[in-house]
Amino acid sequence: MMGEEEKTVTNISIRAAYDSLEEILGKNARNIIMRNAGLHRAIESPPDYTWDKEFTNREQLSIYQEAAKLIGKVGIQGVFRQIGFRSAEITIVKFKVLDSIKELPPDEKFDRCLEFLTSAINRGRLVKIANGTSAFDNFDCTACEGIESTKPYCSQYTGTIQFLSDWSYGKGEYIAEEVKCKAVGDETCLFELKKK
Numbered sequence: 001m002m003g004e005e006e007k008t009v010t011n012i013s014i015r016a017a018y019d020s021l022e023e024i025l026g027k028n029a030r031n032i033i034m035r036n037a038g039l040h041r042a043i044e045s046p047p048d049y050t051w052d053k054e055f056t057n058r059e060q061l062s063i064y065q066e067a068a069k070l071i072g073k074v075g076i077q078g079v080f081r082q083i084g085f086r087s088a089e090i091t092i093v094k095f096k097v098l099d100s101i102k103e104l105p106p107d108e109k110f111d112r113c114l115e116f117l118t119s120a121i122n123r124g125r126l127v128k129i130a131n132g133t134s135a136f137d138n139f140d141c142t143a144c145e146g147i148e149s150t151k152p153y154c155s156q157y158t159g160t161i162q163f164l165s166d167w168s169y170g171k172g173e174y175i176a177e178e179v180k181c182k183a184v185g186d187e188t189c190l191f192e193l194k195k196k
């Protein structure tokens with residue numbers, strides 16, 4: 001028997017992916033993806049928006065892998081990006097998990113958002129880049145494990161960072177970009193904001 005993998009993934013991140021998959025691809029596709037990812041239990045009773053860690057990294061990864069299988073290479077980056085954006089939006093706007101920092105100045109607010117992201121997904125870190133702005137360094141990105149791609153692959157994080165930027169600085173101020181990605185051979189997956 002194989003050893004049981006440690007549960008390191010929060011309910012909140014699985015639930016946000018679950019809800020956004022339904023919005024973006026519809027209920028049937030969402031259920032197919034969850035079933036193929038081995039997450040029948042989440043279809044029957046979706047996890048609450050809590051910080052409890054009841055899922056494994058492998059399970060979370062499977063959601064994205066199964067979505068990629070269903071959609072195919074051509075459209076998947078756009079879908080990942082939408083899932084990342086909507087997941088963050090649902091968590092923050094609908095479930096108000098960051099309401100306590102709503103009124104902070106934009107730079108501080110964005111930093112707090114990135115810290116929130118690292119706790120919610122249980123990986124990555126906030127880094128300051130040359131011009132002093134904050135970026136998200138997903139050095140332990142598992143989404144890109146075993147993936148080879150000619151363009152940045154783990155675009156769910158680009159979508160999430162885009163939402164966090166819009167929420168902190170206002171829509172249209174910055175565009176989130178994945179400037180490095182392990183899947184294209186870089187040493188890390190790095191996300192930065194570019195002035196529009």
Ligand SMILES: [Zn+2]
Nearest residue numbers: 141144154189
């Ligand atoms: Zn990656």
